[in-house]
Amino acid sequence: MKGAGSAERSGIASAVFFPYIALMTSESNRLSTPGVDRAVLQGVSVGRAMVADAPISAQALLCLDIFQLQNRNVLWIATDVREMEKLHESIVTLAGGDTPPDPHVHLFQPMEKDPAVFGEHLKLVHHLQQSHGKLNERTDFHDHGFIIITCPQAIEQEVPVAGKTQQAVRTLSVGEDHAPEQLTDWMSEAGYEFGVEVYLQGEAALRGGILDCWPPGTPRPVRIEFFGDTIDSIRYFDDQTQCSIEKTDSIQLPQMDFGFAGEETCSLLELLPDTALIINPELANTAAGAQIGNLKSTIKNLSTGFDFYHTNLMAVSFDTHPKEAELARRRFVDQRCAEAASDWTIHFFFETEGTRTRFEELYHGLDGFQSLKLHQGVIHESAIDHTRRILIVTESDFYAYHTNRSAHARSAKRFHKQQDRVSEVADIQPG
Known part of the structure; x- marks a missing residue:
């Protein structure tokens, strides 16, 4: 297939093509919702659903569509901790960035001896308890709706029963x-x-x-x-x-652990309202899986409409000379510029301001460069929708690197301190 679809890809093309939603533009830093196919969302209801295999960036778009357009509370169970972190990070970026953080998006990860993790848990539990009853009313959804991203290891954890969090907060x-x-x-x-x-x-x-x-x-x-x-x-x-x-x-x-609750604990699932949609319930096991199994099944193979996309670019290594790698990247951008100038919508996501600025400096002279849509924020796994001609390229795929640093570690203060020191000493932006 010619155009953006010419790069090698994996995955099966879907019969249902899900709309692209809410991407942040580098010029205005505001959300937009172009070309949303609302008919696809009409079949989404409360209960549970399994999502077909798709890039994490596409899963994030699907999650936001369900939440923003259908007013559905979403509990999304990722395959493991790493995928959970990537999905949460992608959703935060696509929802408009993390400054300030979106109050509707919550990360429920495995409990660690980390105050930040406990704080996230306590805020989520307190939010669900304080909003109990209101979450079932569509008129209050804007203030009390939620997206919860979790994984099988975390969903098994017990949390305080309703009303107990007040004892833990002064x-x-x-x-x-x-x-x-x-x-x-x-x-x-x-x-x-x-x-x-x-x-x-x-x-x-x-x-x-x-x-x-x-x-x-x-x-x-x-x-x-x-x-x-x-x-x-x-x-x-x-x-x-x-x-x-x-x-x-x-x-x-708040206190630093849930010990104040004693034996008065429950599953997070027991705090969810009736309007919640649980994604990938089959990934949960034991008691949590049994609870989810009692819910009405709605969709067994919910599709995003996006396929995996491979840039086929190579990182600099012993086998790949820096000039060779840069020439390949320039050809790639040149091809995307030509497609964007015709009828493709091409989005590039860069993790830092430095990498986005450097990209503009290197390639702004290419014909059609202004047709590319550049964004700052971390999303994971490039994706392509062949029918609606939409391509999403991530920084890690463009530069062919895959960091081993987790999303949680990347947000840790010690990492930001290192970035600040680099900027202060070398007078350059991280990235």
Whole structure:
């Protein structure tokens, strides 16, 4: 097949072609929803469904379509932890990026001794419990709807029953009285580690009448200033510079594990509303699988309409000279420019601003380059829809590399610190 479909691909072409949705443009950083085939979504209902094998980027598009266009709460069970992280990262990018993070998208991963992971769990459980009843009403979907990405290892974990999370969260507000010594004693028992400064979630530091802490699940640490026993102000601050950023009226300090619930726990599935659609339920096992098995089956082979796409590009190695690799990439971009200038829609996704800028510098002179759609954000696995002539190319496929760093590690503060140090010392952008 000529055009973008000429590259080698795997997978079976689908009879149902799912719409492309909600891609972020590099110029406006806003969402758009071109060419959505709403008729395909009419068969999607509550219950459970199995998704046909498809690129992770296409699975992310499908998940967003179901959520945004059908107003369906989605629990998506990925094959394993790695695929779960990739799918979540792709959905966050396609939903508009992670600054600020989309409040509707949740990651329920296997519990670790990591405050960030526990914070994600606690926020999700608290959200489901606080929204109980409202999630069954379509009018409140915009505020209370959710997408949960998980995996078989995580879905087996028990969570606190309804109402129990309130015991694990202590809310502090400006103007309230809280003796600093008693508060820090409670925080120590709750699992916070006290030190000189705060750099990671779950850490805290007390200096006179100033308490710095980083509650698990919050994007930044907070600085609580006391006047005697009264909270005078609460501010978010930068963990790198330690400088205050913005004020807030209140902050929640959660405990660091679910031990407070004792034996009063349940499966995450028991907290889901009746309007939820569970994707890939057959991947769950034991008790969770039995619970899902009681749900009405809706679709057994839900298709995305996208096939896997291989760029056939080679990374620099002992067998591939840098000039040879660059010439191949230039020919590839030139071909995509020609197709984009005709009737193909070609999307390139770059993980950093540096790689996107470098791409523009190298290839902006090619005819038809302006027809390409460039985006910044991490998605995984290139995909192609031959019928609607849509191609999605990821940075890792374009440069033919596959990082071993997990999505969770890539978002960790120690990784961002390394990036900041590179920028500071070398005056270059990471990537």
